Amino acid sequence: MDPFSSAVAVDLVVLTIRERALHVLLVERGIQPDVGAWALHGGFVLPEEDLEAAAHRELAEETGVSAGIHLEQVRTYGMPGRDPRGRVVTVAWLALAPDLAEPAAGSDARAARWWPVSSVEHGALPLAFDHGVIFADALERARAKLEYSALASAFCPPEFTVAQLRAVYEAVWGERLDPRNFHRKITGATGFVEPTGATVRDGGRPAQVFRRGPVGQLHPPFLRPGT
Amino acid sequence: MDPFSSAVAVDLVVLTIRERALHVLLVERGIQPDVGAWALHGGFVLPEEDLEAAAHRELAEETGVSAGIHLEQVRTYGMPGRDPRGRVVTVAWLALAPDLAEPAAGSDARAARWWPVSSVEHGALPLAFDHGVIFADALERARAKLEYSALASAFCPPEFTVAQLRAVYEAVWGERLDPRNFHRKITGATGFVEPTGATVRDGGRPAQVFRRGPVGQLHPPFLRPGT
Numbered sequence: 507m508d509p510f511s512s513a514v515a516v517d518l519v520v521l522t523i524r525e526r527a528l529h530v531l532l533v534e535r536g537i538q539p540d541v542g543a544w545a546l547h548g549g550f551v552l553p554e555e556d557l558e559a560a561a562h563r564e565l566a567e568e569t570g571v572s573a574g575i576h577l578e579q580v581r582t583y584g585m586p587g588r589d590p591r592g593r594v595v596t597v598a599w600l601a602l603a604p605d606l607a608e609p610a611a612g613s614d615a616r617a618a619r620w621w622p623v624s625s626v627e628h629g630a631l632p633l634a635f636d637h638g639v640i641f642a643d644a645l646e647r648a649r650a651k652l653e654y655s656a657l658a659s660a661f662c663p664p665e666f667t668v669a670q671l672r673a674v675y676e677a678v679w680g681e682r683l684d685p686r687n688f689h690r691k692i693t694g695a696t697g698f699v700e701p702t703g704a705t706v707r708d709g710g711r712p713a714q715v716f717r718r719g720p721v722g723q724l725h726p727p728f729l730r731p732g733t
Numbered sequence: 734m735d736p737f738s739s740a741v742a743v744d745l746v747v748l749t750i751r752e753r754a755l756h757v758l759l760v761e762r763g764i765q766p767d768v769g770a771w772a773l774h775g776g777f778v779l780p781e782e783d784l785e786a787a788a789h790r791e792l793a794e795e796t797g798v799s800a801g802i803h804l805e806q807v808r809t810y811g812m813p814g815r816d817p818r819g820r821v822v823t824v825a826w827l828a829l830a831p832d833l834a835e836p837a838a839g840s841d842a843r844a845a846r847w848w849p850v851s852s853v854e855h856g857a858l859p860l861a862f863d864h865g866v867i868f869a870d871a872l873e874r875a876r877a878k879l880e881y882s883a884l885a886s887a888f889c890p891p892e893f894t895v896a897q898l899r900a901v902y903e904a905v906w907g908e909r910l911d912p913r914n915f916h917r918k919i920t921g922a923t924g925f926v927e928p929t930g931a932t933v934r935d936g937g938r939p940a941q942v943f944r945r946g947p948v949g950q951l952h953p954p955f956l957r958p959g960t
Contacts, residue, residue, distance in 0.1 A: 509777040513736035514811060514822050550736040553820065557811040582809040582824050584741060584784040593780065595741050595822065597809045654881060726953060 513589075515596040516560045517548035517637065519580070519644035520569065521623070521678075522606045523661050528623040528677045530641065531568060531606075532633070533615035539590050540634035546641065547609075547618065548596065561599040568609045568618055576602040576660035580644045588636050600644045602660040624680065652678055654727045656698050659718040665702055667713040668692055679730055691728050697721030740816075742823040743787045744775035744864065746807070746871035747796065748850070748905075749833045750888050755850040755904045757868065758795060758833075759860070760842035766817050767861035773868065774836075774845065775823065788826040795836045795845055803829040803887035807871045815863050827871045829887040851907065879905055881954045883925050886945040892929055894940040895919055906957055918955055924948030 520531035532544045547568045551560040558577070566572040577599055584595035609618040623645065625631050629638060651657045652675060659666070661674045672688045692699060699716040706713055747758035759771045774795045778787040785804070793799040804826055811822035836845040850872065852858050856865060878884045879902060886893070888901040899915045919926060926943040933940055 507780060509740035509742075510738055510819050511780075512739045512741045512778075512822075514739045514741070514820075515736075551739075551811065553734060553738075554813050556813065557809060557822070579808055581806055582784060584778065584824070586781050586783065592737050593741075595739075595784070595824075597811070597822075725956070729952070 512593040512595055513591075514551045514557075515548055515594055516551060516557060516564055516599060517546040517596045517640060518561060518564055518568075518599050518601055519546060519641055520565065520601040520603065520606075521645075521648060522603050522620065523674060523677045524605055524620055526673055526677055528680070529620040530623055530626060530645075531609055532619065532621050532626070532631075533568070533609075533611060534617040535614070535634055536611075536616040537614050542616075543634035544621070544631060545634035546598075546637045547612070547615075549612075549614070551597075557597050561597075561601075565601055567612050569603075569606055570610065571603065571606060574603075576600075576657065580640075580647055583636060583640060585636065596640075598640045598644060600647055602648065602657065604661055604663060649678055649730065653729055654724055656718060656722050656724060659699070662718075665704075665715050665717050667706060667708055667715060668699075669708055669713060671699070671716075675728070681731055683731070688728075691726075695721075695724045695726065695728070698724055739820040739822055740818075741778045741784075742775055742821055743778060743784060743791055743826060744773040744823045744867060745788060745791055745795075745826050745828055746773060746868055747792065747828040747830065747833075748872075748875060749830050749847065750901060750904045751832055751847060753900055753904055755907070756847040757850050757853060757872075758836055759846065759848050759853070759858075760795070760836075760838060761844040762841070762861055763838075763843040764841050769843075770861040771848070771858060772861035773825075773864045774839070774842075776839075776841070778824075784824050788824075788828075792828055794839050796830075796833055797837065798830065798833060801830075803827075803884065807867075807874055810863060810867060812863065823867075825867045825871060827874055829875065829884065831888055831890060876905055876957065880956055881951055883945060883949050883951060886926070889945075892931075892942050892944050894933060894935055894942060895926075896935055896940060898926070898943075902955070908958055910958070918953075922948075922951045922953065922955070925951055 533547050535541050535543050580598045580600050582597045611618040658674045668689050697719040700719045702715045704715040760774050762768050762772050807825045807827050809824045838845040885901045895916050924946040927946045929942045931942040
């Protein structure tokens with residue numbers, strides 16, 4: 507058997523927050539297989555391309571954005587039969603970004619758009635291939651990382667208020683959080699955020715402006731309600 | 734360009750504790766490329782095989798053990814040129830096990846043995862291909878997960894004392910820990926371990942026997958000294 511008979515792809519779970527709700531980028535497939543189905547955005551890795559470079563290329567093709575986006579490898583999927591064209595192993599990536607513009611459909615797609623995560627979760631919108639599993643794994647990664655890491659600030663502009671940060675947690679977790687309790691935990695976590703010294707008006711009251719602090723891990727962590 | 738021209742492999746970073754020190758399983762390559770060099774144990778994924786099944790198969794071939802071992806995907810590596818035979822994308826796995834027997838060399842290996850991690854770290858024993866990077870990434874994954882998860886018990890027998898658990902932390906982190914402080918943190922972490930009610934003699938004093946508790950995450954976490 508010739509081991510050099512597989513294809514390697516990257517698939518991206520791109521999450522952003524629009525109108526206070528978490529959204530995922532999906533494309534409507536314009537070619538076989540699964541033409542007409544909604545899918546994660548991705549494609550084959552080029553012969554002389556590293557896996558991470560392929561993920562960045564696909565991200566830029568669809569969103570026009572290549573820098574300032576958090577991109578991390580989640581997991582690789584290679585179940586035989588997952589793609590009818592042959593053995594395709596796909597490396598899944600999670601990308602998190604502040605509010606992005608409408609995406610542009612690539613060459614193999616009829617359309618590209620942001621879908622509310624709540625419309626896709628639990629199989630409400632079935633995805634092509636095994637993309638439903640990949641989406642669920644990446645979403646859980648993002649939700650879990652907000653508990654232990656400073657990742658939430660990847661969804662924020664460089665300077666933000668505690669209320670803006672709380673809106674990120676609420677959007678990603680899909681739950682309302684108590685503002686006073688959240689404020690206490692945020693400012694109590696060592697090095698997560700630091701005040702810029704400036705204030706902005708937030709619904710009449712002046713609110714402190716923060717930037718991301720030097721610490722990547724949250725001590726103590728913020729746990730999701732009910733965990 | 735034909736996208737179906739890559740090979741997919743799995744490589745395993747198998748860690749165990751022998752004589753109170755963390756060890757990694759390495760094989761001495763018996764075939765080209767890099768014949769004679771030490772490498773991670775692994776091989777090509779078979780045509781009708783899932784990635785995780787391939788990792789379990791390779792693990793069983795080398796150690797004779799297929800069950801009761803913690804196995805998790807770490808990351809996938811696909812830099813062009815990482816293997817002179819062609820485009821090989823490898824899915825790296827971390828395996829953690831209680832004290833294992835001497836390994837058996839597979840068909841492509843001259844020898845297989847446990848190396849102390851301290852002999853391999855920081856490039857002391859150069860590994861074939863990019864296996865030095867893969868080894869370092871997997872080792873850091875294991876060390877970091879001991880801070881936030883109940884993973885340390887994967888190195889323990891089903892029933893253990895706090896001193897045995899501390900020996901795991903000390904071996905993986907490569908640092909001595911204060912026994913009294915460790916005991917306080919272990920028994921203070923919600924649901925990490927639970928007493929069986931039995932005691933054993935441990936250096937003259939009776940020591941409580943524990944089993945793994947129901948909680949996979951450590952609240953509060955144990956952080957490595959100096960972090």
